[in-house]
Amino acid sequence: MGGENTTYPIIMAIDWGTTYSSMAYAYQQDGEVHEISTWPKQSHNYPKVPTCNLYGPGSKEILEWGYTAKAAMTKPPYKHHILLSKYKLHLDEASGPHTPLPNGLTVVDVIADYLRLFHAHVLQTVLRGFGSAFEQQHIQYCLSVPAMWTDYAKAIMRQAALQAGMITPLDPPHRLLLISEPEAAALYCEKKCDQFSIGHGERFMICDAGGGTVDLIVFEVAVSPQGRTLREVTRGTGHSCGSIFLDERMEGLLRQKFSKWGNDRPLTPANWVQLMDTFIHNIKPQFDGVDDQYLSMPAVPGRADLTDYDIGLEDGVLTITAEEMRREVFDPVVDDVLRLIQHQLQQTLFNCQAIFLVGGFGCSGYLLTRARSEFSSMVRVITVPPRPELAVVRGAALAGITPRVVQARVARRWYGVDSLMAFEVGVDLPHKQVQDHEGQIRAKDRFSVYVAPGQQIGVDECITKRFVTYQYPKPISSPLYASSSLTMPRYVDGPMVEKIGDFTIPLPHIPGAQPGHKIMFELRMYFGATEIRAEAEVNGMVVSTRCQFTG
Template sequence: MEPSSSGFNYADYPVIVGIDFGTTFSGCCYAFAQNEEVIDIVKWPKQNNHVYPKTPTLSLYRKGSTQLVDWGHGARRQAMKPNSVDFLLLSKFKLYLDEHLQQEALPNNLQVIDVIADYMGAFHQHVCTELLKGFAGNYDQSKFRYCLTVPAMWSDHAKAAMREAAIRAGLVQRGDHPERLMLISEPEAAALYCEKKSEQFNLVHGQRFMICDAGGGTVDLIVFEIDQQMGGRRTLKEVTNGHGGSCGSGFLDLRMREYIKHKFYHFGSINDSAMEHIMDTFVNIIKPEFDGYEDHFLDLPASMGLGDLTDESIGLENGSLCLPANELRDQVFEPVIDQVLQLIEGQLVQSPNNLEAIFLVGGFGQSNYLFRRVEEAFANRVGMIGVPPRGELAVVRGAVYFGLNPQIVTERVSRRTYGVETRMLFNKDLDPPEYSVVGVDQKTYCRQRFSVYVQKGQSVRVDECVSKNFVISYPNDTDSDLFAFDGEGPPPRLTTHQLIKKVGHFPIRMPTLEGVRPGDKVNMTIRMYFGLTEIKIECVIRDKTFVFTSSFDASDAYGSVQPQNESDYPGSQQMMPPPTAGLAPPNPYGLSDPSGSQVSLHGHQSSYTYGTSMSTPTMVPAQQAAGYPQAGGYPPTSSVYGGGYPPVQGDYYQQQQQQQQQQQQQYSQGYPPSQSYYSGYPPASQGYPPQSGSSYYGQH
């Protein structure tokens, strides 16, 4: 594999490790770059002959402590012991990064990034032990690079938090090149796996297929098109704006608990160990086998003391409870599966033509009943509905395929509208007078205009680069901000608008340049790539390139990460206004963009120009940036649940309340699961569920 354009040499890291950090289970595979054979890690600590190739995403802490006691199977086992009152079992903590769910603080004053880092650290240590057994000392962990999967619906902030957690967990060092740790969206990874297996499905150039990745917590969907020019290698292009919802199979478990509680309501409450026994039977036997037609029978655990009881009113005969197919269907399965069908419908609407296949992957994707319902609903609209072999490993195996060949996906659809803050000629009909400012050319400009770099829904090639040139006085440092708009329709004109969020602040430090005197003008280019899983930003000064990934998005919250070698930088001074270069008016806010309004997207034949007036990106020190939300006050991005409502005007907490009301209305239609269900998931003693208003960034 070639070194990347930004100077990362893949050959230095011959071992590729794929990690699927899941809501309910996590998995890992690896491969050697030279032979590309993917090897699954199937041995997990304390797994007791379980053959499932993944390990539970569970962490155990002592009450009042932030020290991890155990993880995975061991955490569950310890928590089930009779004397475990001093312990907290944390589950489904990945959902804390989903900004669409209401959140409350974790117990023990734990922070979500640290909880994920603790789990990943223990998980990674085990993975390294397993890998190094097989290598017989040929390699060590310094030769590994990583590909980590993230939900398609996660915001830039959530991805940045995941990268930060992986660094804290010790997968990579803070000073490593960002490409040593790659992120890939889960349905995209699953698509690579299905494409590899697609010889058996006979998919050819130009055909499209949908991935429905149904796991324990979330269901993610996306449509890809196979691209194979004559004699060339097969690559994939994203066709739709991938989206998803929180309607994984964990919500079936939730409904099952409610259903069983309701059944035995007149016997009083069911003790915890009896309920766990019943749920084990549901999870391991009923859930995978349920087909919608056949009744199931549940032998009640002895601890319920109902061994020889018969109660026809609830279908109990000699301690065996009949669960009629129609009740399981209507009360447990349908409300959740209906949401999955609506998500599939949403993708079909975005890509109505040429859809050859729907592939069901993930643990929930193996459900017979889900397969049957998808077939009933969509068989007449797509070529085939397939469940690939080992679908529960599709995501993590696909992550390794991506690590082996990151160029396999050539085009992605932007999930948000991104841009920078600029000055443009003042329009008295549209721009507020208080934003007007007179330039040295005596023309009136509007400050804080939102200059769009890439539109939501726009297809962007992975190598497509938005490039801007600036002039800066040596040896000054500078910084820049990236803004995003999540709504539909034309983006607002001003970055101060309620719906425009600042998603990134990246500091650019002037390197030491030989033979350049203080005050000399230095050219600098900022290149932004929007076609990758994370936004990548490169800043080029002379022959030096600085690379930022979405970790810049987290920098305000986590404290800025300094470049490694302090001595390379001659120190920071006040920024001076740059020369006008005969084009742009002087910019009191920082840098000048001598190129005028032209925004060139390299890698396409054409150049797009957004807006015809002069655009000078303003690079503002963070504290001056208008309307920047405080760490932790990031309002959720607009809903993925199909409503697409933008956050409401007004302050953040008012937005939260109104959003909750809107969600409540949506919930009352059965989509997603109703709030009352959510409140018992998992038991409250485990410090869950998340509710509104928690700030999980910047409390360290």
């Protein structure tokens, strides 16, 4: 509970990832960031836990999560159960359409199920460390989200956190902060600016390459007596080309090799799991593009002699040459990442002094080698910071402690509302012509622009427009529209324009006003934060309003 100015003594940051999730926390008083590295049924200390849920056949009730869920699937009693993973990709509209989730589950359900069990574990661990001085209501949450996500996808995350019991409908909105993943990583890497001599007016790129998504933004550093601040200088870009796509390509390569065995004593499902685990944990992180790779084969039922020279298998060891590994597995995915980096550099007119590779895929030595060979003539520093897989979660915790480091962001799309405007003969479509309440000829459905793509917006910057309503005393419903069009949209029902949500503005009591009277109001929009918010001023009274985003 509490108002808009409530501060919370504990910050809990969650990086909910496609393949793995992590949590870091900080105590406001000392600002030190800690992460959790012990998880149920974990075989070794590692600060991440698998993002997966276990459900029974036909059931909507989650049974297990994380390492426990993965371990259960190897046991015979669970062979008909469902292990759900990689469902974060369902929130990336660009990578769809997606196969419906099983058992009638929705994306909000499975995210909320996971967050509820994940949160229960981390909450117990954190509060145990603080003794009896604190309880859950003393925690503020920072949840990282891909910068490429739509406003609707972000709204789903907020809804899932609510459904998981992390926050309540009565909490002020800022109790749960959403922060973009590359921005969180930038807050982490900002601490390294002195080490790499990145000074006032200089720029660095964050390439956050995770399991599912790769997100990139360039930030400019400003140094003043008050400290260092950052501002976005490019429109962030992102794509689903994370390291799980290496896994998919590797599995495709192996299936192609072993397809010649057909149904004659083929590999079992357990064999496939073991082979892919070897690739994911041993080969993928170490691959440098130079050395051939050797996979030790698990025991295959009915095959005593594991030798097949046609596919490079000898005495139970499968050889895959470095050239084949590059061509078939790594290069198609790495090339996608390099194209995204190139696009960001073009936006800066190649004025960028450093590139930081972060995230699980950001640890890849081969990705670093390729990035350096491609861009080192243009960019002074291309590096992987310490503990890159924790850059996002640790940065998200820093965002809760020092929330004003990033001063400005860059809009990715056109945002606007529908409005009546002066009708332009020969320009406006004839069927858009209407007469307003005062007898003026107007064009309906015009796209009234609040923000243009590429526009830099301060985090607290308010963009105001004046409107008229004749609906009093009914609430005003103001739809919000967005477009990725290269040119300014003219109409809200035009091509490439989509309605992304509705703002409902309750009208206060206005002395002397009659139903249907002309009422002037100001609609103020704030686009500088990770989530859009709005307020209206009617007759000198300010009414806050939340947007209901639609998919």
